[in-house]
Amino acid sequence: MKVRAQMSMLFHMDKCIGCHTCSVACKNLWTDRDGAEYMWWNNVETRPGTGYPTGWEDQDHYKGGWKRDNKGRLKLTLHSKGGGVAKAFYNPSLPELEDYYDPFTFRYGDLFGAPQGKHQPTAIPVSKITGKPMEINTGPNWDDDLGGSDIFAANDLSMNGVDESVRAQMEEIERVVFNYLPRICNHCLNPACVAACPSGAIYKRGEDGVVLVNEDKCRGWRMCVSGCPYKKVYYNWDSGKSEKCILCFPRMETGQAPACAHSCVGRIRYMGVMLYDADQIEAVGSLPDDELLDAQLNMILDPNDPEVIAAARLAGIDDDWLDAARRSPVYRFVKEWGMAFPLHPEFRTEAMMFYVPPLSPVMSVIEDDLIKLDLPDERQDFELLEELEKARLPLEYLANLFTIGDVEPIKRVLRTMLAVRTFKRRQSVDGTLDDATLEMLADLDLTPFKAEQIYRLTTTPTMDDRFVFPPYHREMSLEELGDPIKAKGGMGFGYRRGPERGA
Amino acid sequence: MSSAKRHGKARQGRRGLHLVLVALAATIAALVAASSTRADAQDPSGADLYAQNCAGCHQAGGVGIEGTFPPLASNPAVADPAYVGGVITNGKSGPLEVLGVQYDSVMAPVAGLSADQVEAISEYVSGLAGGDETTTSTTVATEAPTGGDADRGRDLFIGAKRTSEGTSACASCHTAGDIGNLGGSSLGPDLTDVYAKLGGEAGLSAWLTNPPAPTMTPIFGDHPLTEAEIADLVAYLAEAPNDDEPSDQIDWLLLIGFIGAVVLFAGMAVAWRGMRRTYVETLRSAR
Numbered sequence: 001m002k003v004r005a006q007m008s009m010l011f012h013m014d015k016c017i018g019c020h021t022c023s024v025a026c027k028n029l030w031t032d033r034d035g036a037e038y039m040w041w042n043n044v045e046t047r048p049g050t051g052y053p054t055g056w057e058d059q060d061h062y063k064g065g066w067k068r069d070n071k072g073r074l075k076l077t078l079h080s081k082g083g084g085v086a087k088a089f090y091n092p093s094l095p096e097l098e099d100y101y102d103p104f105t106f107r108y109g110d111l112f113g114a115p116q117g118k119h120q121p122t123a124i125p126v127s128k129i130t131g132k133p134m135e136i137n138t139g140p141n142w143d144d145d146l147g148g149s150d151i152f153a154a155n156d157l158s159m160n161g162v163d164e165s166v167r168a169q170m171e172e173i174e175r176v177v178f179n180y181l182p183r184i185c186n187h188c189l190n191p192a193c194v195a196a197c198p199s200g201a202i203y204k205r206g207e208d209g210v211v212l213v214n215e216d217k218c219r220g221w222r223m224c225v226s227g228c229p230y231k232k233v234y235y236n237w238d239s240g241k242s243e244k245c246i247l248c249f250p251r252m253e254t255g256q257a258p259a260c261a262h263s264c265v266g267r268i269r270y271m272g273v274m275l276y277d278a279d280q281i282e283a284v285g286s287l288p289d290d291e292l293l294d295a296q297l298n299m300i301l302d303p304n305d306p307e308v309i310a311a312a313r314l315a316g317i318d319d320d321w322l323d324a325a326r327r328s329p330v331y332r333f334v335k336e337w338g339m340a341f342p343l344h345p346e347f348r349t350e351a352m353m354f355y356v357p358p359l360s361p362v363m364s365v366i367e368d369d370l371i372k373l374d375l376p377d378e379r380q381d382f383e384l385l386e387e388l389e390k391a392r393l394p395l396e397y398l399a400n401l402f403t404i405g406d407v408e409p410i411k412r413v414l415r416t417m418l419a420v421r422t423f424k425r426r427q428s429v430d431g432t433l434d435d436a437t438l439e440m441l442a443d444l445d446l447t448p449f450k451a452e453q454i455y456r457l458t459t460t461p462t463m464d465d466r467f468v469f470p471p472y473h474r475e476m477s478l479e480e481l482g483d484p485i486k487a488k489g490g491m492g493f494g495y496r497r498g499p500e501r502g503a
Numbered sequence: 504m505s506s507a508k509r510h511g512k513a514r515q516g517r518r519g520l521h522l523v524l525v526a527l528a529a530t531i532a533a534l535v536a537a538s539s540t541r542a543d544a545q546d547p548s549g550a551d552l553y554a555q556n557c558a559g560c561h562q563a564g565g566v567g568i569e570g571t572f573p574p575l576a577s578n579p580a581v582a583d584p585a586y587v588g589g590v591i592t593n594g595k596s597g598p599l600e601v602l603g604v605q606y607d608s609v610m611a612p613v614a615g616l617s618a619d620q621v622e623a624i625s626e627y628v629s630g631l632a633g634g635d636e637t638t639t640s641t642t643v644a645t646e647a648p649t650g651g652d653a654d655r656g657r658d659l660f661i662g663a664k665r666t667s668e669g670t671s672a673c674a675s676c677h678t679a680g681d682i683g684n685l686g687g688s689s690l691g692p693d694l695t696d697v698y699a700k701l702g703g704e705a706g707l708s709a710w711l712t713n714p715p716a717p718t719m720t721p722i723f724g725d726h727p728l729t730e731a732e733i734a735d736l737v738a739y740l741a742e743a744p745n746d747d748e749p750s751d752q753i754d755w756l757l758l759i760g761f762i763g764a765v766v767l768f769a770g771m772a773v774a775w776r777g778m779r780r781t782y783v784e785t786l787r788s789a790r
Contacts, residue, residue: 055782062782098781138783151786 002278003301003312005321006189006209006352007247007271007469009261010330010340011182012458013358014417015268018144018180020044022260022269026184029248029259035238037103037128040140041245042260045181048156048170048397049143053099056231057157057344063093065192065229065347066285074286074348078196078227088198093226101138103128129237144178158400166394177392179358181401182268184260185232185245186343186351187211189276189299190285193244196227201242207472208273209352210247218242229347239498253472261467270461272328272468273321274352275301275312285348289404293345300335303328324470329457330354337454339413341402357402357410359417360393385415385440412444416454419444423451549627552620556613556720557628559713560706565631568709571608571702573601575631582632584625591621608700611716651731656739659732661687668726676718679740691718698741707737 026042045051059065063078079087106123114121127134143152159167170177187204191211194202201217202224204210213224213233218241224233225242233244248258256262261269276299284295301308303325312322325331333340333356340354388395388411395407395414403409419440426437433448441451457465478484554563557575561567565575575581578601594612598605616624658664660679662672673679678687679694687693701707711733714723728736777785 050782050786053782054786058782061785092778096779096781098783155786 001301001308001311003275003308003315003317004209004278005207005312005317005325006187006274006276007252008187008274008328008330008334008352008354009184009247009258010270010272010333010354010356012268012270012333012356013179013181014356015266015458016044016180016182016358017266018044018046018178019265020141021263021265022182023140025259025263026245030246031243033236033238035236036234036243038097038100038140039234039236039243041232041234041243042182042184043140045183046141046144047179047181047401048153048159048177049141050152050155050157051143051181051183052101052140053095053231054138054142054152055099055155055157056095056229059229059347061093062095062229062231063226064231065227065349066190066195067348068286068288072286072288074190074282076192076195076227077229078192078223084196084198084223088221091222091226094222095225095231097129098138101140101142102134102136104134104136107133158397161396161400161405162394163396170392170394177360179360179393181343181355182260183230183232183343184353185211185247186230186349186353187245187247189278189350189352190281190348192227192229192347192349193224193233196223197221198223202233205249208247208249208252210249211244212246212249213242213244215239215241215243229344229349230351252469253474255469255471257463257467257469267461267466270329270333270457270466272330273303273325273470274328274331274334275303275308275317275322275325276352277301281350285350289346290406292348293341293403293406293409296342296345296350297334297338299350300331302335303331318473320473321470324468327468329461329466329468332453332457337416337450338409339416339454341409341413343402345402346404355402356417357398357413358393359414360391385418388414416444416446419446420451420454420458423448424455549623549625552616552624553627555713556616556715557624559715560610560709562709565628567601568702568705569604570606571706572709573599573604573606575628578602578632580632581628584622584629587625587628588621591616591624608702608706613715613717613720615717615720651734651736651738653735653738653742656735656737659736660739666726666732667729670722670726670728673736694740698737704737704741707740708733711736 022042023040023044027040030041031037031039040052043052051057055061056064059077065077066074067077069075078084078093104125105128107126108123110123111121124133125136126132154171187209188211189204189209191202191204194204194211197218198221199217199219201214201219203212203214205212220235220240220242222235222242224244225231225235227233233242235241236243248256248260251258251262257269257271261271280295280299284292284299287295303309303312303322309322313319330340334354340356342351343353343355345351391414395410396405398410399405399407423433423437423441423446426433438448441448446454475484553565557565560572561575562572565578565581567574567576580601581587590610591613594610596609598607600606655664659666660673660677662674666672673694674687676688676691677694678689679697698704698707701710711728713727714720
């Protein structure tokens with residue numbers, strides 16, 4: 001057992017309202033620069049949709065992530081070693097700017113400088129890259145802007161396996177369903193971007209598992225861009241280097257939550273330390289699809305287990321971190337309550353950001369014209385549990401996103417969330433717990449105490465409940481490298497220095 | 504700082520410089536002495552140098568090859584060492600009559616010889632001028648290796664076959680008749696009519712045995728061609744001028760290149776169809 005620590009984020013999708021505050025906070029902090037206009041290290045996708053960049057989940061086209069070959073070995077989808085050399089100067093699997101979007105602004109001066117005339121002046125859209133007038137036909141969240149267009153939303157790969165009649169209904173006007181999928185870099189345990197980089201410029205740092213690009217070593221081959229199945233490494237056309245989400249490590253090192261999590265209006269984001277067994281990375285990655293999800297979740301170790309604690313100390317993880325791991329809200333959602341899954345585990349990069357799948361209103365789709373659910377009011381709570389197949393957001397769809405097509409784990413999570421709701425309603429509205437409610441909890445392996453805990457961490461968590469950061473002890477590493485007094489009065493970041501250019 | 508002090512310091516510096524200069528001079532003198540004694544000890548005699556640098560054409564004992572390489576033995580013109588030295592360092596060309604025979608060929612300057620060595624050779628050669636036992640040897644010298652295979656020679660010439668010593672192919676510097684403009688190089692002279700110029704088989708073989716041209720000596724000096732290779736090359740070069748039709752290889756190359764390009768682009772159009780199509784374009788066109 002080789003214990004390592006990972007800073008993980010959890011997205012409670014049931015709480016996400018799709019306001020994009022996280023994206024804007026991230027953009028203002030990190031990507032408001034030349035060459036980075038089109039990058040959204042954090043983005044929120046309106047689903048169903050093809051996301052950003054368009055169709056990023058289609059690995060037949062983009063060739064991201066890992067695949068299991070015939071002999072059960074783990075291989076990069078992008079290329080073999082020889083193939084990588086052959087395609088060094090020509091990589092057809094790269095997303096192009098049109099697949100992201102041409103970043104635009106408006107010529108606001110037109111509004112003020114237009115001569116007097118019959119019509120109201122308009123601000124012409126101009127490209128932020130070329131500065132020339134352009135026609136806007138894609139954007140960073142076009143599915144939302146177009147309300148689920150028949151080009152984009154209809155091509156959502158995660159809709160595969162959803163019944164045709166359900167799909168037809170979902171595309172009808174006034175019955176369109178949305179949910180929101182916030183995405184950042186998954187800071188994977190087995191990152192394909194790291195494996196694909198010919199310059200060895202990308203690395204997963206030891207203390208907290210943040211995956212970073214060394215801007216001085218990056219030579220702009222862009223293999224990471226196609227290697228990452230989540231398309232979360234971006235090429236900066238101005239510096240000629242790749243850039244990606246850094247999980248706001250300068251903020252975490254000073255005890256602050258990353259900008260996206262900190263600014264989250266719906267408070268859907270949780271962060272905490274996860275301990276995992278690094279010895280299992282390759283073995284888990286090469287398992288067949290149906291064993292992959294469980295095995296990946298099993299890599300995460302129990303921070304209360306004395307054996308794990310001993311092994312962690314041996315691996316140089318200090319007690320502050322172990323303590324933080326024991327208090328981690330992400331650990332509770334993922335392991336204690338089994339309510340969260342990584343996004344697309346079939347990409348085999350062992351993503352370490354987790355998602356609680358969202359509930360949605362139930363509606364019957366069996367009868368063509370029926371929109372409302374025809375259920376007796378007094379039994380509705382319990383009926384809902386059994387009618388999950390009729391949820392407006394199809395179970396198969398969520399299963400394609402999080403559990404490699406297996407609906408059972410999704411059902412269990414949705415039932416748990418419904419059961420907690422029912423339990424709290426009985427408790428606070430009726431004032432008593434009837435036997436049926438207790439039985440329902442017991443069926444889902446919940447006790448009233450556990451249900452109460454889930455309720456509290458879901459609905460009324462404080463900042464300290466949501467974000468549990470261990471002390472990074474940067475002052476210690478600083479002392480090892482030099483005299484910390486020299487940094488006194490500085491801003492802590494040193495001087496800004498442009499990256500070296502050229503191959 | 505006072506001027507006296509500065510002066511004193513400068514004088515001190517100058518004295519230092521003197522010491523250095525003296526030491527340097529002594530070192531140089533010692534080195535020169537050492538090198539000259541070493542040179543004396545190792546310098547081969549004029550006869551050895553002649554064998555290395557001249558005997559390839561002018562033959563052992565300076566008998567020459569009649570009609571191609573003028574004899575040196577019994578040749579009154581070479582009695583003057585200064586004349587011989589001049590020819591060695593500057594080369595000689597143009598019509599020449601020696602002992603009643605007409606010669607018209609080119610002798611390139613002999614490269615890589617020091618002034619001392621030129622002098623030694625000149626002394627040796629001028630000693631041959633009055634020689635008496637040599638007049639009959641010419642017939643021996645014309646007995647060059649025969650029976651070479653022109654095809655093998657061509658392979659050697661264009662580099663399809665390596666020489667036994669691994670020297671570069673003739674075509675890396677020269678061209679000859681049927682090699683055409685594409686095959687040969689224009690760095691060295693065109694060898695199309697070298698067979699005739701050097702007086703046929705005997706002359707050419709002699710030349711190739713120990714090529715005296717300044718650029719060839721360093722290459723073939725330590726890595727000579729074998730007799731069989733020389734025979735093959737001679738056989739080939741003897742035929743080369745016969746093939747004096749203009750080369751049509753360039754036309755062929757153009758044609759092959761054009762057809763190749765068409766095939767390549769057609770293949771790319773088929774195999775790479777939609778290779779750079781963006782995902783968005785795919786979605787739009789599928790609609």
